[in-house]
Amino acid sequence: MERWRYHNPVDIRFGAGALGVLPSLTRGRRVTLVTFPEAKALGVIDRVRTILKADLVRVIDHTTPNPDVVELDMMYCDFWHDAASGEVLLAVGGGSVIDTAKALMVATADGSFAALVDLLAAAKPFSPARVRPLIAVPTTAGTGSEVTPWATIWDRGASRKYSLHLDSGLDALSHALESIWNVNANPVSDTHAVAAAREVLATLPALMRDRSSLALRTRMSQAALQAGLAFSNTKTALAHSISYDMTLHHGLPHGIACSFTLPLVLERALGVDPGRDAVLSRIFDGDLAGAPARLTNFLEGLGVSTRFETYGVSDTRRDQMIAAALDGVRGKNFIGARSAATA
Ligand SMILES: [Fe+2]
Numbered sequence: 391m392e393r394w395r396y397h398n399p400v401d402i403r404f405g406a407g408a409l410g411v412l413p414s415l416t417r418g419r420r421v422t423l424v425t426f427p428e429a430k431a432l433g434v435i436d437r438v439r440t441i442l443k444a445d446l447v448r449v450i451d452h453t454t455p456n457p458d459v460v461e462l463d464m465m466y467c468d469f470w471h472d473a474a475s476g477e478v479l480l481a482v483g484g485g486s487v488i489d490t491a492k493a494l495m496v497a498t499a500d501g502s503f504a505a506l507v508d509l510l511a512a513a514k515p516f517s518p519a520r521v522r523p524l525i526a527v528p529t530t531a532g533t534g535s536e537v538t539p540w541a542t543i544w545d546r547g548a549s550r551k552y553s554l555h556l557d558s559g560l561d562a563l564s565h566a567l568e569s570i571w572n573v574n575a576n577p578v579s580d581t582h583a584v585a586a587a588r589e590v591l592a593t594l595p596a597l598m599r600d601r602s603s604l605a606l607r608t609r610m611s612q613a614a615l616q617a618g619l620a621f622s623n624t625k626t627a628l629a630h631s632i633s634y635d636m637t638l639h640h641g642l643p644h645g646i647a648c649s650f651t652l653p654l655v656l657e658r659a660l661g662v663d664p665g666r667d668a669v670l671s672r673i674f675d676g677d678l679a680g681a682p683a684r685l686t687n688f689l690e691g692l693g694v695s696t697r698f699e700t701y702g703v704s705d706t707r708r709d710q711m712i713a714a715a716l717d718g719v720r721g722k723n724f725i726g727a728r729s730a731a732t733a
Pocket residue numbers: 533561564565630644648
């Protein structure tokens with residue numbers, strides 16, 4: 391048997407009302423809250439203030455979807471140069487908010503964000519001069535960012551607002567599947583991934599019809615968490631590699647960008663490795679031949695087209711995009727990458 395390793399040091403508190411444990415975690419330390427612009431109007435900031443009282447010393451709510459290096463630069467300098475920022479970071483929001491807080495939590499030697507970007511660009515090992523502990527409270531069921539050690543930061547000219555509400559749930563499905571058709575998969579990541587994928591497939595259509603159901607939202611939250619635990623150890627693969635191009639150049643929200651290709655990637659994954667087939671088969675009740683069509687019907691049923699042309703991508707451009715994605719860092723995690731390269 392091959393050797394493998396699984397490591398995830400995040401202390402998880404799950405369930406309705408879990409926010410109430412905050413004071414026992416912050417223990418009187420001063421807290422900066424990182425959240426989304428609508429949080430005040432939604433009563434989120436007041437709710438946190440009621441729980442933390444005077445310990446909440448600062449609120450950063452000018453975060454944006456898919457945080458950009460230019461936007462993060464000023465926020466980072468403000469945070470690290472102001473002694474009033476406190477000792478603990480609390481992120482309440484979706485993946486972009488949690489990723490923003492992750493970027494803030496590590497200080498470079500000179501306190502400049504440019505130094506951090508340089509280190510990331512050079513893929514150099516980074517020993518932060520200072521670190522703020524982070525408590526992440528996800529308000530979407532999808533990204534799993536609360537249990538992964540990385541953040542996605544964008545370097546580009548423009549960002550845009552998104553309107554689809556269930557797309558983060560599809561991100562969770564993508565994380566689960568991508569951790570299975572992955573060269574880094576192991577039995578523990580597989581167990582989390584199968585449970586997560588089955589739960590998303592069962593829950594999301596029902597949630598689409600009844601978005602207020604606390605029971606369904608709880609199930610989706612747990613599925614997203616488990617998908618996070620799966621890919622926190624494997625990283626993602628081909629569908630995410632394609633997604634970056636679709637988000638950057640075609641404006642697709644992450645949850646759609648990383649899930650509309652899942653049937654296509656599944657087709658490429660099947661038959662590559664009997665062990666991987668066996669794990670995928672646990673999701674699709676043993677019917678692997680029908681699995682791509684089932685996935686297509688699931689996505690189309692949620693209103694997500696699985697065809698590139700719907701998003702303005704020609705067949706030629708699609709083929710180029712897939713070839714480039716297979717060559718990308720995440721694409722190389724895909725079990726079919728090697729056979730595709732030699733085909
Ligand atoms: Fe993702």
